[in-house]
Amino acid sequence: MTAATTLTVVRGSLTDEELAALTAVLLARAAAARATAAVVVRLHSWRPADYTSPVSWRRAA
Numbered sequence: 001m002t003a004a005t006t007l008t009v010v011r012g013s014l015t016d017e018e019l020a021a022l023t024a025v026l027l028a029r030a031a032a033a034r035a036t037a038a039v040v041v042r043l044h045s046w047r048p049a050d051y052t053s054p055v056s057w058r059r060a061a
Contacts (some may be wrong), residue, residue: 014022
């Protein structure tokens with residue numbers, strides 16, 4: 001499924017079990033989307049990527 005996928009209810013009424021199953025699926029999709037968005041790749045976890053060394057001006061010359 002893609003982000004453009006939508007859910008359309010045409011007609012009918014849900015039973016309690018169907019509503020519970022639909023709720024579980026939607027919550028699982030939302031959790032998977034949050035987990036995917038939260039992944040951050042860092043080359044060095046011991047220092048932030050925007051770290052500037054106090055002697056970095058020497059390397060720039």
